[in-house]
Amino acid sequence: MIEAVVTNLMTVEVWVGLFVGVVGGMIVGAMPGLSGGMAIALLLPITYSMSPVAALVMLMAIYTSAMTGGSISAILLHTPGTPANAATALDGYPLTKQGRGLEAIGMSMLSSGIGGLSSAIALLLIAPPLAMVSLKFSEPESFLIAVFGLTVIGSLAGKSILKGLLMGLVGLFMATVGMDNVTGVLRYTFDSDNLMNGIQMVPALIGLFTISIVMNNCEDYKNANKSLLEQCSTELGTKMLPTLKEVPKYITNWIISSIIGIIVGILPGAGGNIGSWISYDQAKKRSKHKEEFGNGSMEGLCACETGNNAVTGGAMIPLMTLSIPGSPNAAIILGGMLIQGLVPGSRLFTQQAPITYSILTGFALSNILMVFVGLLIAKYVVNVTKIPNSILMPVVVSLALIGSYAINGSMFDVYLTIFFGFLGYLMDKYEMSSAALILGLILGGMAERGLMLSLVMAKGDVLGYYFGRPICVGLMILSLFSLAWPFISEALSRRKQKKV
């Protein structure tokens, strides 16, 4: 088997596919509005003429590298390249303002590689038993996962948890605009065709995170001809990676965030968006320096990047074993597999095992290559922070707007981006969390669908139905604990202070 894997991988076609996937994925991921899914869908027709191993390795390399590429723009420009990188911007951009942009990118690359590699190993070694877990998840569990995801708002709310919760609710409400998935009713569309598909997440994300920052930077227009570093009176640091003494500090974070990412990836429909937020929240709860989160925490950055890349392999587990994609990108990769005659199921790991394990090994290699490529380009891309804002801001606006347009080819998304940019600017002024709003928007659809369908499944006995499912009970306990943790933690620290 090992010989067959090595033979399959040692071809020029595979390595070209690997390189194209990694570099292409990082470029596409770094562009706001473009996603790995878009790149995978566009390269799918090319895979017809490729061997199965080369084709699938390239597609999976794009998937994982796009998430990593998105972190570059999130860190340097506060512009998440993909929705999964929104959490990265919270701490990445403040680190850039502190002159630690290179260090942030280095940590991001390393953590992404570790997360992706962990999920690749999980995929290689324990895919079939892990796939059984995904079968136990249904609508009630989806609803409670969304609720658990929403408890993260407590970590994102900043000074005011009340305002954070309100913004989360605003996000949940915004997710109801458009056609209801369950009943097919058009809600709050105001007879507009453009709103039939609802408020798209990506224009909202670009507006809240990018346009609002541009507006903030334009407040000080007299100093706009200075670079970000000059405005913050800092210099670009030269440190890129954690030292050997610092590595043990991050090991627990890497392990736990990888596990969270893999589990979230296994759950159908959850995706990298949620994996990064939950990892971030858990890292903050464990951290001894909670005050740094949101203000430039390397632990926070490490957690979200590990979490979102660990989702990639996790999403492939139910895909390859049960034909259930764990994320939208995995669904597109399913198309690539079928083109190559690889049908998900037990045959993939038995009769077609040499091809399958070659692909999975190639996926693991892509994560390693991604780290090297990322670290190589880090020293060059970080020079963006030396460019004066007078040049950078118009370019960022241009890329943001065309990125919004690129999603559906609609100018409505561009105007939506601008609206959310204005909203994000006001929210920042009044200390309301954009991250909480985005989280509500991301989870709203999943929460509503899960709740409404589970009410039908419960046939009147809602409490009995929920309490009769062990995974639901576990998720309810987890959610309550996550909600209560800020208050428990504060009470414990007050007790400690009193003793002292």
Next chain:
Amino acid sequence: MYFEEEFAVNIKSIHANVWIGSLLIVLSAIFYHMANDFINPAAAVWPKGVLIITIILSVMLVIQGARLTAQKVESKKTSTSAFAGAMVSLVAIVIYAVLMENLGFFISTAIFCPIGMYALGQRKWLTMFGVTAGLDLFVYVLFVTQLQLQMP
């Protein structure tokens, strides 16, 4: 005159949370009422639930804002010139989007970018036009030739 001045001063001293909470209550009530007109009442269950919780929390925010007002805690304020700078940038971005829709991406970008850079203090014409040309070229190569996107 004295009453009007005192009223104007009192309005300004009200903490922002009161206004934000009140706005959210009004908007939530309006959307709640709109939900009654949905063809299928089942489609209104979730939005109404979310709006009710929003109203409850908004009332709490108003109460919190009223307390802060009584304690004479002031909301964070932005200077007029800073706010004006941000609003001018917003208007410019809106105009850019309108131009993009009517003239296409490349022409509108060729107008917006140099003007934007000049407004923000850049004075090197070679840099401005070089960056604009480079941006247009980059977007053309990536979006049009590689991703085959239909541009506005």
